[in-house]
Amino acid sequence: QKEVEQNSGPLSVPEGAIASLNCTYSDRGSQSFFWYRQYSGKSPELIMSIYSNGDKEDGRFTAQLNKASQYVSLLIRDSQPSDSATYLCAAEPIYNQGGKLIFGQGTELSVKP
């Protein structure tokens, strides 16, 4: 079983819709979770970090964490074509020590005009 799993997609949504990206993790000791956006040919860019159960909102982005279900999600409201990219979910096994991140394989999002 992979430590962090994501659907590879592609996930296609129309412009203006809500895009929902999901991620599950296997290590119950994981405490910190991150969403990165990666455009084709570029490096990952940090979008959100979340450490506590519940929702965390930043502009059009909302990260959701459910540690009991070992589930993390990212919602993108009012999706724009410029949001088309691969979204990487990452878990940090050791709390707040800036240690290694374990990444999923990424979900490709396509926002159609």
Next chain:
Amino acid sequence: DAGVTQSPTHLIKTRGQQVTLRCSPKSGHDTVSWYQQALGQGPQFIFQYYEEEERQRGNFPDRFSGHQFPNYSSELNVNALLLGDSALYLCASSWGGSDQYFGPGTRLTVT
């Protein structure tokens, strides 16, 4: 405020050769992590340097080694290159336990 920088951008090496990749962390950051990203995959953790020492290491062979300098910059060295080492090598910097920010990466091609 300069972000994370990496050099070179692209590199082509022959199997069996050695390569050195360089990384300068974001201003104010003291920790550097290296990742390898194969095409279509998420980044895989190689190792992390803090206070000039390797603090954590992923499942990579000893052919992969690194160094951190007093100014927090870092090098990744790979010996005896294999075709399978072809990938995007990413450096990420952070301060203490803070979020990690990636540099633009070095694309290594081994022929």
